[in-house]
Amino acid sequence: MRRVMKMVAAASVAALALAACGSSSDNASSGNGSTGSSTKKALKVGLAYDIGGRGDQSFNDAAAAGLDKAKSELGVTAQEAEATSGEAESAKEDRLRTLAQAGYNPIVAVGFAYASATDKVAAEFPDINFAIVDNARSDKTPKNVHGLLFAENEGSYLVGAIAALKSKSGNIGFVGGVQVPLIQKFEAGYVAGAKAINPNIKIQTKYLTQPPDFSGFTDPAKGKTAAQGMLDAGADVIYHAAGGSGGGVFEAVKAKNAMAIGVDSDQALTAAPAVRDVIISSMIKKVDVAVYDFIKSAQDGTIPDGDQVYDLKKGGVDYSTTGGHIDDIKSKVDDLKQQIIDGKITVPTQP
Template sequence: MRAIRLLLAGAVLVVATGCGGGGGTATEGAPMADVMRIGLAYDIGGRGDKSFNDAAGRGLDEAKQNLGHLLEVKEVAAVPGETEAQKAERLRSMAEDGCNPVIAVGYAYSGAMRKVAPRYPHTRFAIVDDPLASGPNISNLLFAEEQGSFLVGAAAAMRTRTGQVGFVGGVESALVKKFEVGYRQGVRFVNPKITVRVKYLTRPPDLTGFDDPAGAMRAARKMYDAGADVVYQAAGGSGAGVFEAAAKAGSWAIGVDSDQAATAAPAVRDHILTSMVKRVDVAVYDYIAGLLDGTDKSGPVIYDLKLGGVDYSTTGGHINDIQPRLEELKQQIIIGKIKVSSR
């Protein structure tokens, strides 16, 4: 489990900002030059979304602190409503500026990655959450979201008193469906009689569902009003609206990607039962470390429960009584006794 081992490294790092100068060649399995220039292209919301993008940012911060290497960093975020051409230009600009690697956070960069990466064969690229962009200089950092979602679904089923729970997805994409599908399986495993209400805010190509807290709040309020008492959100920056709805209803919400009970507004934290933690930070850190020591590989790497890529959070102590059972389920998934489907 190289990802976990590397996160415990304790070297000293000198950090500079901005990607400048020309980038050297970067072939698979070859250590990088003494100075690594990293370009990190965030999805909508960028740093400060208290969810997906922040998780990627933490991985970069860990690398700055622990990897004992001179890093130059350029971080740029997507904006709502931008075109694929704008995303491609962001990646191209980073490559032209000498950033090597260029890391794209989110499947929304898939088309842009497929256009840009082949034009810069000596630059290493990585994309989080997308298996479609492929090539000799592209690494795909993927996750078993369905496994982590199974566990928080089980937690929701153990905690509900009404026999009704909910799921709010930001965008009805193949990726977000994995969260819903895993959640449903976890709920059903504990109690197949529980009703699961589902609402997506938008469908592709409209990605604004990840940046619509008001819409998420309305969707969650309808679920709470209809009798649900636990709602899981996989909605990026929109998730804050679900937390607000949970607080107003005096009910539970479940966070996603990061330990959101530790980062959400103080007024709503006590209503976050748990979060499905997706360790984008581990994947980003591990990828950078692999480039530095020459062990990186092109193609997909899947971070599952066994690799520590997904998990659930315990902040707030709200699941202390059911945690032993959740740990049992977790181990059964790891050893293959429980099979969790992604579809």
């Protein structure tokens, strides 16, 4: 069951909220860890989810998987906290600050929406290591903040090629949750990959919301409506980078017996069972690997300076083959993958 920590103004009450919603592992000994960490003191890890939290079947769940692996293999204890749609920036700050005050170190913030809050709170707690997913360091970023970045454009290039190779209508779609530079990286790669296969392919694009409205990541109804419009206009493959809104995209695709491409996790395994058969591939963004790597490096005392970039070459992004829908084109996609790794193909980051 998802655990949600609701932040309140008073720090003492917030601390109680942390204790109240902690997992059973929070009450475990903070001495020696289990597997592979018999001589190391187990860490107390704080993890702050983006909107949608654990259970979104996508981005946040990937982070949760990394945390769960760290609990199992490294013996860490953990506290999870979740953002709410439309919350004030101060709520993000309070969430991170409360974790820091409670002694959690390191702390992982999931999503670029935490950028300002992470920088501010990290400056207040210079002895605590923070990681933020999807936000690069700047000249003003405190030294104890580490970015976990991904080459989403490279993975999206591959699923763009898949969409073009599988499309029978020569008409495909892209649904983005919120029109921000990060999600435009997905679009840029997808369009480039599709056009590499079919320069004349039609690509419909729709963003569900514009910043500062981030509800586009948590509104399946909007996702369904956007996908229905694309399908009615002739698309037969739709790729989404819309978080929890992707569930609505899958529903629309299922109703039309078309094809969908998931994002972040292998959604042919994580989406609602009723729609999994229409998901021909997913652009896998290995947030779980990045989160686990960061926690392990914190435990080992080997956190690298600066940002860590997870690209195709490092295995940080990829495409899935669950269901066998793309077995007939896998060799072509793998050839494109190798060309990107070898530097023969440069994938754009902007549409």
